[in-house]
Amino acid sequence: MSAHDDTPAAHGDGHGHDELGIHATFGGYMTGFVLAVVLTVIPFWLVMGHVFDTSSTAAVVILGLAAVQIVVHMIYFLHMNAKSEGGWNMLALVFTIVLVVITLSGSIWIMYHLNHNMMPMINPANLP
Amino acid sequence: MSELSTTLPASGAPAQPLAFHDTAESHPPNGTLLGFWVYLMSDCLVFACLFAAYGVLGREYAGGPTGAQVLELPAVAVNTALLLLSSITYGFAVLQMQRDRQRPMMLWLAVTGLLGAGFITLELREFAHLIAIGAGPQRSAFLSSFFTLVGTHGLHVSCGILWLIVLMTQVARKGLIPANKRRLMCLSMFWHFLDVVWVGVFSFVYLMGVLP
Numbered sequence: 206m207s208a209h210d211d212t213p214a215a216h217g218d219g220h221g222h223d224e225l226g227i228h229a230t231f232g233g234y235m236t237g238f239v240l241a242v243v244l245t246v247i248p249f250w251l252v253m254g255h256v257f258d259t260s261s262t263a264a265v266v267i268l269g270l271a272a273v274q275i276v277v278h279m280i281y282f283l284h285m286n287a288k289s290e291g292g293w294n295m296l297a298l299v300f301t302i303v304l305v306v307i308t309l310s311g312s313i314w315i316m317y318h319l320n321h322n323m324m325p326m327i328n329p330a331n332l333p
Numbered sequence: 334m335s336e337l338s339t340t341l342p343a344s345g346a347p348a349q350p351l352a353f354h355d356t357a358e359s360h361p362p363n364g365t366l367l368g369f370w371v372y373l374m375s376d377c378l379v380f381a382c383l384f385a386a387y388g389v390l391g392r393e394y395a396g397g398p399t400g401a402q403v404l405e406l407p408a409v410a411v412n413t414a415l416l417l418l419s420s421i422t423y424g425f426a427v428l429q430m431q432r433d434r435q436r437p438m439m440l441w442l443a444v445t446g447l448l449g450a451g452f453i454t455l456e457l458r459e460f461a462h463l464i465a466i467g468a469g470p471q472r473s474a475f476l477s478s479f480f481t482l483v484g485t486h487g488l489h490v491s492c493g494i495l496w497l498i499v500l501m502t503q504v505a506r507k508g509l510i511p512a513n514k515r516r517l518m519c520l521s522m523f524w525h526f527l528d529v530v531w532v533g534v535f536s537f538v539y540l541m542g543v544l545p
Contacts, residue, residue, distance in 0.1 A: 228431070229424065229427050229428055229431065230428075231428055234425070235421075237421075237424075238417070238420075238421045241420075242417065245414075245532075245535075248540050249410050251540075252406065252543060252544065260544040263541075264544060267536050267540050267541055268537070268541075271536035274532050275533070278525060279529065282420055282424065282528070283525050283526065283529070290366070290367045290370070293367055294367065297370060297374045298374065300374070301374040304378055304381065305377065305378065305381040308381045308385050312385035312386075312389055313385070313388045313389060
């Protein structure tokens, strides 16, 4: 805060800061890229090589790898950390993740049970 | 209470009166990037709704083709590679931008745009093929939600390419001024965010869609 107050000229227009608060490095991008390639190749190999016999096992592994890859992209490509923008970036992200989880799991849960409970109604044998 | 009144004068009067609010402006220096991040998070919710719709409807084939019959994984693998490569080339452009080297930065941006255009071309060919074999969005709930989700992502990538061309024109005319650097960082976040969404698309839609 005090460092920011020392630059009244840059403060006036609000975007006179040459350093945009993000310092990207070649090593960071390459680490992220290699990890992303590995995490992409594994699920494609799992499905195209028919590694798993059961679909549910394969689905769990694919979703797990996707979650890890999303975290890798967030850290190495989007430069996410708890300190950027004074923590507001992370706060918005956590809030969004909560909403996304509620939307996805809630929709699938409700619609699965709806299908399940509607089944006897559709069956003509149960109709009077 | 009496102790306070005796010790306060001993420590001397405070140098400045107590203040309980900020008198100076205190907005963060990178307000634009934070605002753009909030936009990306709201865009994330749009995709979450489309993913939820696909999650609910993705197995409702209505007697039509299933995912295993119409989705072609080799083409998707090429598409994934193109988008991932475009992410790293944009990263290289940002690295050149930080060193104020305009010409190599423009080259990396052009490579990024070409890779993105290749991605869109392949995706449009896939869509055209699906519609040609009668597996268009009106065929079943599965195909409707598939076209909506993948099409929305493709639309975002197309907008990103348009934005990239506009920004390259601006940099060519005005140089690497702070405003252009800020715009380049916003597009960087947008571009990497689309790659994050694509991770969800190829995992949830394509790879899980072809599972028996």
